[in-house]
Amino acid sequence: xxxxxxxxxxxxxxxxxxxxxxxxxxxxxxxxxxxxxxxxxxxxxxxxxxxxxxxxxxxxxxxxxxxxxxxxxxxxxxxxxxxxxxxxxxxxxxxxxxxxxxxxxxxxxxxxxxxxxxxxxxxxxxxxxxxxxxxxxxxxxxxxxxxxxxxxxxxxxxxxxxxxxxxxxxxxxxxxxxxxxxxxxxxxxxxx
Amino acid sequence: xxxxxxxxxxxxxxxxxxxxxxxxxxxxxxxxxxxxxxxxxxxxxxxxxxxxxxxxxxxxxxxxxxxxxxxxxxxxxxxxxxxxxxxxxxxxxxxxxxxxxxxxxxxxxxxxxxxxxxxxxxxxxxxxxxxxxxxxxxxxxxxxxxxxxxxxxxxxxxxxxxxxxxxxxxxxxxxxxxxxxxxxxxxxxxxxxxxxxxxxxxxxxxxxxxxxxxxxxxxxxxxxxxxxxxxxxxxxxxxxxxxxxxxxxxxxxxxxxxxxxxxxxxxxxxxxxxxxxxxxxxxxxxxxxxxxxxxxxxxxxxxxxxxxxxxxxxxxxxxxxxxxxxxxxxxxxxxxxxxxxxxxxxxxxxxxxxxxxxxxxxxxxxxxxxxxxxxxxxxxxxxxxxxxxxxxxxxxxxxxxxxxxxxxxxxxxxxxxxxxxxxxxxxxxxxxxxxxxxxxxxxxxxxxxxxxxxxxxxxxxxxxxxxxxxxxxxxxxxxxxxxxxxxxxxxxxxxxxxxxxxxxxxxxxxxxxxxxxxxxxxxxxxxxxxxxxxxxxxxxxxxxxxxxxxxxxxxxxxxxxxxx
Numbered sequence: 001x002x003x004x005x006x007x008x009x010x011x012x013x014x015x016x017x018x019x020x021x022x023x024x025x026x027x028x029x030x031x032x033x034x035x036x037x038x039x040x041x042x043x044x045x046x047x048x049x050x051x052x053x054x055x056x057x058x059x060x061x062x063x064x065x066x067x068x069x070x071x072x073x074x075x076x077x078x079x080x081x082x083x084x085x086x087x088x089x090x091x092x093x094x095x096x097x098x099x100x101x102x103x104x105x106x107x108x109x110x111x112x113x114x115x116x117x118x119x120x121x122x123x124x125x126x127x128x129x130x131x132x133x134x135x136x137x138x139x140x141x142x143x144x145x146x147x148x149x150x151x152x153x154x155x156x157x158x159x160x161x162x163x164x165x166x167x168x169x170x171x172x173x174x175x176x177x178x179x180x181x182x183x184x185x186x187x188x189x190x191x192x
Numbered sequence: 193x194x195x196x197x198x199x200x201x202x203x204x205x206x207x208x209x210x211x212x213x214x215x216x217x218x219x220x221x222x223x224x225x226x227x228x229x230x231x232x233x234x235x236x237x238x239x240x241x242x243x244x245x246x247x248x249x250x251x252x253x254x255x256x257x258x259x260x261x262x263x264x265x266x267x268x269x270x271x272x273x274x275x276x277x278x279x280x281x282x283x284x285x286x287x288x289x290x291x292x293x294x295x296x297x298x299x300x301x302x303x304x305x306x307x308x309x310x311x312x313x314x315x316x317x318x319x320x321x322x323x324x325x326x327x328x329x330x331x332x333x334x335x336x337x338x339x340x341x342x343x344x345x346x347x348x349x350x351x352x353x354x355x356x357x358x359x360x361x362x363x364x365x366x367x368x369x370x371x372x373x374x375x376x377x378x379x380x381x382x383x384x385x386x387x388x389x390x391x392x393x394x395x396x397x398x399x400x401x402x403x404x405x406x407x408x409x410x411x412x413x414x415x416x417x418x419x420x421x422x423x424x425x426x427x428x429x430x431x432x433x434x435x436x437x438x439x440x441x442x443x444x445x446x447x448x449x450x451x452x453x454x455x456x457x458x459x460x461x462x463x464x465x466x467x468x469x470x471x472x473x474x475x476x477x478x479x480x481x482x483x484x485x486x487x488x489x490x491x492x493x494x495x496x497x498x499x500x501x502x503x504x505x506x507x508x509x510x511x512x513x514x515x516x517x518x519x520x521x522x523x524x525x526x527x528x529x530x531x532x533x534x535x536x537x538x539x540x541x542x543x544x545x546x547x548x549x550x551x552x553x554x555x556x557x558x559x560x561x562x563x564x565x566x567x568x569x570x571x572x573x574x575x576x577x578x579x580x581x582x583x584x585x586x587x588x589x590x591x592x593x594x595x596x597x598x599x600x601x602x603x604x605x606x607x608x609x610x611x612x613x614x615x616x617x618x619x620x621x622x623x624x625x626x627x628x629x630x631x632x633x634x635x636x637x638x639x640x641x642x643x644x645x646x647x648x649x650x651x652x653x654x655x656x657x658x659x660x661x662x663x664x665x666x667x668x669x670x671x672x673x674x675x676x677x678x679x680x681x682x683x684x685x686x687x688x689x690x691x692x693x694x695x696x697x698x699x700x701x702x703x704x705x706x707x708x709x710x711x712x713x714x715x716x717x718x719x720x721x722x723x724x725x726x727x728x729x730x731x732x733x734x735x736x737x738x739x740x741x742x743x744x745x746x747x748x749x750x751x752x753x754x755x756x
Binding site for chain 2: 025033066070073075077079080177
């Protein structure tokens, strides 16, 4: 399996956004009002505390990715955007899958399946156990198919995170403004 | 000296050069209203409904090119601004709306007059802010004005909790803004500029589509230079009226659903569209599948997301129009297209044969009213229209020579916009003759501002074109719904008696012979004056491209000899 995955109908967009309240809402609101079909949206912090990073997978039939990127740039809190579907990139999804392991055969089957996949048991119980898998979304789909006959009782996925390969780096040297009056000028505070 | 948050708001407005604001007080904004007493340099106009404040700020912004400011309290005050914000958003009008919010400690508790205003206004603002500390306030104000007036202009809302307005600190105003992700002006790619110039040079049947962006960018001179240099006919969007003098031989007139037939024919037969500061609205294109099929297309707009949005183009340039046109013009050699221009003349002649202006019926016809207003005002007034038949008729029968002399709600089509926007426009351009041209329907949506006009002694002329119908809706019902006039006939008050109630001089006109006297009367009055024009009830606006039809598939007014 190669790292490259170019499913034609999906587009993967990565974005650096300011890490402040309401920014996720602004992005989601944009997608909703422009009628873009979001497959998956993840957001998390980066090594720069003032920047968060989003990976957005969209159905590209409705809107060309260039339109989506241009619209994302119109949001004041969006710092950098890149559409990476045509580039080489690594993408990962993480799943926690709780399966039935209340008899020896199902438990054995689960361990067997975990060996064939980038998956491991992270919680083992007499009734149910949790399988963790970090892989490309398609691999996780295969894992789910494999586990389904045993009995999946609960499942959660993080959604896709992606990063371009090589030296094409999505970063920003932007430093946030310190929004305060000079310390000497700090005013009195009182509450109402 | 320590200043309260409210005083800091006023200081920031001073720093931004604001001298008039439109608003309505209320609990959560009271500290800022109290601060106003110390700032007589900034005139506050008390409206009668916050929607009026937003439209006035918008009218002021469109008339001046400066940022208009509206102010309202939390909850209902803020939600009443929403239509005005959406109107400004669609038409790229720079306004800043300041709203009070409940104190920070009460946010999220469903407090009295609490509304999630930044949430409500998110899709209808270019950006909005909830100020969470007094230290942040000057930065936010600076950024709000900067965002509103740069790039693709638009409305910005600043929501300020009451306790932030009360807190005190030493005032400072930041010198510059730091907005990491804000890119107001894209740079034109040199190869795109070169290919655009080459396409212009090669075209045999080119046409320029001039939009609001010409005015927003101040590219009137550049537009004219390019058109004259390469002999390119110019069609205008509704908001593009005034981009080039309509008396100019190269200007065909308005395009689109109720555009000039010659403009629509020219677009459909062109081999090159040069779209400047316009966004291919569906009211301009008609059926996209058949739109200007044989034309190559150049699209220049400041907003990159507009390029290829509705109409795929051969060359799309995201950038400031004035700058980009300055780059293109030196690369274009003088040329002209006499055959093409002659062809357009033929289409124009066909239209003038059908023109209602040449018919003589007993009653007063809206088109004749507007055309006479044009004639008797010397074609030089600032007209602010509402939305509907009278608006399209204004666009057709009141040619404008100067930019920003016709103000109208285009994208959102907001009934109720015209009258308050005219008040705002008059504050922005007090030296000019301002006419609010409104229908009887739309006027009644915001006519509460009559009191504002009187209280502020606003010297505007209100022309109500009264046909007793929601005329444009009625027109659709006539054409597409077999004349089932559901909810379009209107009971109207006696508008002249209404004006009397406000102490506004007024006049009713029902014959064309009164037109000159009516305009003279309006001009003789200092302060608001209301003139009601009682016109034919079931008149139509022609031409009309049915929604979604091909642009040259127009319902035309029959030629006189074809009648009966």
